[in-house]
Amino acid sequence: MTNSAATSLPAGDAGEAARTAPAQRGGRVTFDDVGRTFETPDGQVCALREVGFTVEPGEIFGIIGRSGAGKSTLIRTVNGLERPTSGKVLVEDARGGVFDVGSLTVNELTLLRRDIGMIFQHFNLLSSKTVERNVGLPLRLAGASRADEARRVTELLALVGLSDKRGRYPRELSGGQKQRVGIARALARDPGILLCDEATSALDPETTLSILALLKDINRRLGLTIILITHEMEAIRQISDRVAVIEKGRIVEIGPVWKVFGDPQQPATRALLTPHANELPDDLAGRIAPLPSSDSAPVFDIIYTGAETGEPNLGAVFDVLGHDARLLHGTLDRIQGHAQGRLLVAAPAVPAHEATHVLALLKKLPPRAEIIGYVSGSL
Numbered sequence: 001m002t003n004s005a006a007t008s009l010p011a012g013d014a015g016e017a018a019r020t021a022p023a024q025r026g027g028r029v030t031f032d033d034v035g036r037t038f039e040t041p042d043g044q045v046c047a048l049r050e051v052g053f054t055v056e057p058g059e060i061f062g063i064i065g066r067s068g069a070g071k072s073t074l075i076r077t078v079n080g081l082e083r084p085t086s087g088k089v090l091v092e093d094a095r096g097g098v099f100d101v102g103s104l105t106v107n108e109l110t111l112l113r114r115d116i117g118m119i120f121q122h123f124n125l126l127s128s129k130t131v132e133r134n135v136g137l138p139l140r141l142a143g144a145s146r147a148d149e150a151r152r153v154t155e156l157l158a159l160v161g162l163s164d165k166r167g168r169y170p171r172e173l174s175g176g177q178k179q180r181v182g183i184a185r186a187l188a189r190d191p192g193i194l195l196c197d198e199a200t201s202a203l204d205p206e207t208t209l210s211i212l213a214l215l216k217d218i219n220r221r222l223g224l225t226i227i228l229i230t231h232e233m234e235a236i237r238q239i240s241d242r243v244a245v246i247e248k249g250r251i252v253e254i255g256p257v258w259k260v261f262g263d264p265q266q267p268a269t270r271a272l273l274t275p276h277a278n279e280l281p282d283d284l285a286g287r288i289a290p291l292p293s294s295d296s297a298p299v300f301d302i303i304y305t306g307a308e309t310g311e312p313n314l315g316a317v318f319d320v321l322g323h324d325a326r327l328l329h330g331t332l333d334r335i336q337g338h339a340q341g342r343l344l345v346a347a348p349a350v351p352a353h354e355a356t357h358v359l360a361l362l363k364k365l366p367p368r369a370e371i372i373g374y375v376s377g378s379l
């Protein structure tokens with residue numbers, strides 16, 4: 001990989017022609033031991049430490065972390081809005097040109113940013129300009145003719161489902177429509193990478209879903225690489241291929257979404273994903289005791305991480321726990337085709353002194369199970 005800059009960045013008419021052709025595949029982003037510290041009146045703040053991973057072309061890659069973890073700083077290093085104080089951010093475009101973002105001159109950065117679109121939580125639209133003018137702005141700044149701009153705006157508005165809003169102003173649009181304008185504008189110059197900074201955080205749940213569906217559709221149709229930072233786990237779950245968890249500036253966990261969500265390894269990940277995972281409904285919690293009594297039944301907590309082969313086999317569970325076993329509580333979800341979740345099952349047929357033995361049998365079916373207590377009362 002070349003670490004030096006911009007000789008392969010397209011320039012002039014030939015470059016413009018290449019850029020207006022549909023992207024065949026997205027760009028690749030490599031964080032190579034990236035660190036970023038800020039000098040503040042209160043001393044140094046270390047926002048990123050030893051960050052190292054690669055986002056592959058065409059991936060939708062999510063970055064999650066609590067407030068102040070370093071998400072914004074990290075995503076902003078991709079388009080040079082932040083420069084690393086150590087390490088490198090390398091962006092490889094679809095034509096194989098590799099750019100060391102931190103070492104680019106201002107002019108080179110301007111060129112690189114043509115290949116990197118960005119959308120924001122608060123849309124950042126120009127309120128005095130129509131939808132058409134907002135979307136066409138990057139093209140106009142790049143010197144496109146009026147005719148080329150109008151043609152491209154027509155394509156982009158069709159892509160985001162806003163063809164009928166061409167002459168409207170941002171104030172006349174809903175939040176979801178404004179974000180669609182933001183997406184169209186970000187795609188105006190046919191970038192290979194789209195950065196999404198909390199892009200759905202200001203939207204209601206239904207609109208969020210429609211924007212996520214649009215991003216996924218764009219990713220599939222254009223082959224664009226999408227990097228999204230968010231504190232909304234649902235956004236990641238819905239569309240990301242892989243996810244990285246950032247905590248105090250470090251990447252603490254990274255992997256396919258189904259794996260990280262189904263079987264989080266780090267406390268920071270668990271805190272983000274399942275803050276209420278161990279909470280039971282009050283009525284049930286009140287009935288579960290730590291020790292058995294004469295009329296109680298052991299409660300088995302069965303966890304499907306998604307790594308099991310095939311779908312969860314309830315028949316096999318009931319063969320072990322007895323056919324009068326009762327489902328007390330549970331969730332089951334599907335992420336990227338993997339069924340994962342948790343079932344709490346009471347087994348009146350299992351005497352307390354056999355519970356541990358039965359637990360061992362149960363563990364041979366799904367990979368995780370434990371006894372969380374004993375429930376008494378009629379089942």
Ligand SMILES: Nc1ncnc2c1ncn2[C@@H]1O[C@H](COP(=O)(O)OP(=O)(O)OP(=O)(O)O)[C@@H](O)[C@H]1O
Pocket residue numbers: 038039040045046047065066067068069070071072073074231
């Ligand atoms: N320009 C700056 N000057 C000083 N400190 C900064 C600057 N930018 C970010 N920081 C600090 O770096 C750390 C990471 O901030 P960052 O905004 O990247 O976190 P975040 O995960 O995006 O948070 P949020 O979800 O709240 O936006 C924080 O401690 C923040 O205060």
